[in-house]
Amino acid sequence: MRDVIFIVLLIMVLVLAACAYRAYKSKKTIGRALSMLLLSLIPPIVGNLIIINSTTYLPALIGSYIYFIGMDLIMATLIKFTIDYCSIKWENKLTISVVYTFLSVDIIQMLLNPVFGHAFKLEEIVVNGLPYFRLVPFTGQTFHRIVVYGEFLAIIIVFIIKLLRVPRIYMERYGIILASMIFGGLWETFYIFSRTPIDTSMIGFGIFGILVFYFSLYYRPMRLLDRMLAGIASELPEALFFFDAMNRCIWANDPALDLVGLDESRLDMVPGELDSIFPDYIMDGTEWQTQQIIGKGRDARFYYLEKHIAKDDYGRFAGSFLSVRDNTEAQRELEKEKYSAAHDSLTGLFNRAHLYQVIHNIVTSHPERKYSLVFVDVNDFKIVNDIFGSEFGDNALKMISEWIKESMPSAVAYGRLGGDTFGVCIPTDDFDEEKMSRELADFKVKKGNIEHHILIHLGVYDVSNPYLEVSVMFDRARLALSTIKEQYQMHIAHYDDDMRKKVLWNQKISSELLTAIEEKQVKPYLQPLVNADGKVVGAEALVRWIHPVEGILPPISFIPVFEQNGMIVELDKFMWRSACEILSEWKYTHPDMFISVNISPKDFYFMDVETEIRRITSEYDIDPSMLRIEITETIMMTDIENRVRMLENLKRDGFIVEMDDFGSGYSSLNLLKDMPVDVIKIDMMFLRKSNENPKARTILRNIITLTDELGIESLTEGVETDRQYRILSDMGCKLFQGYYFSRPIPLEEFEEFCKNRIA
Ligand code: C2E
Numbered sequence: 012m013r014d015v016i017f018i019v020l021l022i023m024v025l026v027l028a029a030c031a032y033r034a035y036k037s038k039k040t041i042g043r044a045l046s047m048l049l050l051s052l053i054p055p056i057v058g059n060l061i062i063i064n065s066t067t068y069l070p071a072l073i074g075s076y077i078y079f080i081g082m083d084l085i086m087a088t089l090i091k092f093t094i095d096y097c098s099i100k101w102e103n104k105l106t107i108s109v110v111y112t113f114l115s116v117d118i119i120q121m122l123l124n125p126v127f128g129h130a131f132k133l134e135e136i137v138v139n140g141l142p143y144f145r146l147v148p149f150t151g152q153t154f155h156r157i158v159v160y161g162e163f164l165a166i167i168i169v170f171i172i173k174l175l176r177v178p179r180i181y182m183e184r185y186g187i188i189l190a191s192m193i194f195g196g197l198w199e200t201f202y203i204f205s206r207t208p209i210d211t212s213m214i215g216f217g218i219f220g221i222l223v224f225y226f227s228l229y230y231r232p233m234r235l236l237d238r239m240l241a242g243i244a245s246e247l248p249e250a251l252f253f254f255d256a257m258n259r260c261i262w263a264n265d266p267a268l269d270l271v272g273l274d275e276s277r278l279d280m281v282p283g284e285l286d287s288i289f290p291d292y293i294m295d296g297t298e299w300q301t302q303q304i305i306g307k308g309r310d311a312r313f314y315y316l317e318k319h320i321a322k323d324d325y326g327r328f329a330g331s332f333l334s335v336r337d338n339t340e341a342q343r344e345l346e347k348e349k350y351s352a353a354h355d356s357l358t359g360l361f362n363r364a365h366l367y368q369v370i371h372n373i374v375t376s377h378p379e380r381k382y383s384l385v386f387v388d389v390n391d392f393k394i395v396n397d398i399f400g401s402e403f404g405d406n407a408l409k410m411i412s413e414w415i416k417e418s419m420p421s422a423v424a425y426g427r428l429g430g431d432t433f434g435v436c437i438p439t440d441d442f443d444e445e446k447m448s449r450e451l452a453d454f455k456v457k458k459g460n461i462e463h464h465i466l467i468h469l470g471v472y473d474v475s476n477p478y479l480e481v482s483v484m485f486d487r488a489r490l491a492l493s494t495i496k497e498q499y500q501m502h503i504a505h506y507d508d509d510m511r512k513k514v515l516w517n518q519k520i521s522s523e524l525l526t527a528i529e530e531k532q533v534k535p536y537l538q539p540l541v542n543a544d545g546k547v548v549g550a551e552a553l554v555r556w557i558h559p560v561e562g563i564l565p566p567i568s569f570i571p572v573f574e575q576n577g578m579i580v581e582l583d584k585f586m587w588r589s590a591c592e593i594l595s596e597w598k599y600t601h602p603d604m605f606i607s608v609n610i611s612p613k614d615f616y617f618m619d620v621e622t623e624i625r626r627i628t629s630e631y632d633i634d635p636s637m638l639r640i641e642i643t644e645t646i647m648m649t650d651i652e653n654r655v656r657m658l659e660n661l662k663r664d665g666f667i668v669e670m671d672d673f674g675s676g677y678s679s680l681n682l683l684k685d686m687p688v689d690v691i692k693i694d695m696m697f698l699r700k701s702n703e704n705p706k707a708r709t710i711l712r713n714i715i716t717l718t719d720e721l722g723i724e725s726l727t728e729g730v731e732t733d734r735q736y737r738i739l740s741d742m743g744c745k746l747f748q749g750y751y752f753s754r755p756i757p758l759e760e761f762e763e764f765c766k767n768r769i770a
């Protein structure tokens with residue numbers, strides 16, 4: 012019996028020491044106090060071990076001291092532990108110091124026992140033939156018991172109060188420690204009163220220590236967690252189903268019951284219902300998640316299913332739970348967002364970014380098929396908006412988008428590129444150019460009783476490399492379109508590679524122009540103007556660009572480019588200046604010879620032509636009548652009143668105004684009576700036609716006589732033969748220009764040419 016108890020107590024000491032070490036290392040706040048408590052449980056047990064094994068007086072005595080003082084230590088650490096464990100905010104320092112004072116006094120009086128013998132002595136008895144030492148208590152021992160029991164009682168009261176105050180769920184946390192404490196205390200008391208020599212109650216200390224260790228470090232209130240989780244689960248908006256290892260439904264929250272249309276008593280039917288609602292639902296022991304769409308079109312509902320499994324401590328499948336979230340609203344919202352990110356809000360067509368994406372996908376996924384991209388542009392759409400208002404404009408855009416849909420039914424993609432431009436992708440063979448041209452020739456938009464013709468142009472790019480960026484393809488289609496932008500009869504233009512070359516060329520010469528002027532690569536050539544006697548009376552200044560790489564460039568190769576980008580202004584100012592420079596030389600050599608300069612209709616857009624001409628002539632001090640001004644009738648197409656006033660001003664100040672290319676455009680004789688011009692230059696096409704066509708010849712003659720009667724001088728361009736010269740002279744024409752006399756030539760050659768031919 013002794014040996015068994017000895018071994019049990021020894022094991023307990025080791026276990027307690029190990030637990031104390033764990034507690035000390037633990038990161039929990041209770042760790043320190045717990046560790047101290049566990050350590051303090053060891054001395055009384057060790058004391059008892061010694062007592063049990065003592066056969067002589069002295070070791071038994073030492074064992075007793077260790078035991079009693081150990082009890083005081085237990086009380087001290089137990090108080091600290093109780094304060095921490097029960098989270099007592101014990102501000103009353105006095106109480107604590109009183110408690111510790113009593114403990115200290117007790118320890119001291121125990122230690123004084125060898126001197127005064129007032130606490131206890133040991134008497135030897137024989138049990139089962141072996142000697143034992145039994146305690147004989149005196150006053151000091153009574154004091155010791157009062158102190159220890161008193162404090163023990165106080166601690167138990169603290170625990171009881173705590174137990175009564177905390178929610179039921181926490182009760183086991185305190186209850187079990189309290190119970191083990193009371194149990195240990197009673198056991199010990201039993202020993203004291205039974206006066207049996209072997210103190211088995213130390214086993215109770217050990218058990219108490221282990222319980223305390225477990226509850227304060229490892230125990231989690233599972234029932235509390237369960238309740239909390241169940242609470243959370245039933246509050247969740249998503250449907251939750253819990254299944255056991257046999258896949259039987261054991262619990263479902265309210266949304267879940269609503270979903271399957273069952274009540275709590277019919278949980279057995281849950282798997283079957285889920286099966287019929289979600290056809291792809293798999294009831295097995297794996298984890299998965301899936302999106303399921305139930306129903307079609309507008310009524311479709313989107314569910315997100317997530318299946319989780321639970322495993323027991325050995326990793327075996329213990330059950331599972333399924334959550335079902337109704338994602339329909341979020342999904343609809345997402346689709347709406349997707350739609351508006353991809354569509355133009357006005358017309359409902361794809362927007363540019365999305366259209367590019369779609370077209371790219373189509374053309375690259377069928378590289379063997381031939382597609383064309385069509386760039387659709389409304390001419391002067393701004394004017395439509397300005398005149399009729401933006402509501403009408405919006406409506407016009409909607410009508411255009413409708414027209415695109417209807418007239419290109421086999422288009423594989425179309426959308427609004429922005430503003431008044433649209434893009435279409437259509438199989439090349441399905442693009443019916445004739446039909447489109449016909450429809451565009453008469454395209455009207457209507458709203459209420461307003462009806463307006465709008466001019467639409469299409470630029471077409473036939474996709475040759477499907478991997479080219481779609482934006483570049485549309486740039487090319489737009490480039491094709493830009494070649495017919497101002498035209499009213501042509502509606503459709505196709506891109507070809509020359510166009511691209513041309514654009515590059517245009518960019519090149521535009522960037523070179525200013526240096527070319529500075530370096531005198533650009534020069535006026537002079538073409539003689541001759542009278543009926545064959546005498547040179549003046550010259551037309553025609554520009555030439557002696558390009559270091561390209562050779563001599565004729566005006567037709569660069570003037571339209573500069574007319575488009577506005578650089579024509581630089582060129583013309585230079586030409587006028589050059590003409591004035593020559594005239595200022597001629598003041599002394601050929602004082603009666605004049606020079607005609609060309610004024611582009613586009614000059615009027617970019618500068619104040621009248622002021623500019625006055626400034627240059629006065630700068631060179633030129634008699635205005637020596638610098639003749641060639642304008643074309645197109646300048647009269649817009650802003651007629653101001654243009655007429657300007658011409659009148661110039662004429663009044665002595666400038667001579669010539670109308671160039673008369674008869675080439677819309678010219679009507681009618682215009683002649685309104686336009687204050689001094690000379691008309693009859694276009695060379697007239698002369699050419701009059702060669703074969705007697706009617707044209709009659710018209711030519713009539714123009715000459717008519718202008719004569721109006722007091723306007725006539726000049727015929729493009730005279731190439733002696734015969735033409737004679738016929739025109741006979742008709743009464745006064746001035747002539749043409750290769751028959753001379754091509755346009757540099758100044759020095761011209762001056763050479765003039766010798767002997769000056770009027
Ligand atoms: P334009 O003002 O009608 O000039 C007459 C054009 O006819 C010149 O062409 C001239 O070389 C050509 N020509 C003259 N006689 C004959 C002939 O007997 N037969 C034929 N087939 N052609 C003849 P060029 O120099 O190539 O100029 C073409 C056009 O470029 C000019 O037509 C004019 O509109 C424009 N241009 C020339 N220089 C300037 C300039 O400095 N400024 C502006 N704005 N335009 C200019």
Ligand code: CA
Nearest residue numbers: 551609641671
């Ligand atoms: Ca001219």
Ligand code: CA
Nearest residue numbers: 671672692728
């Ligand atoms: Ca001309």
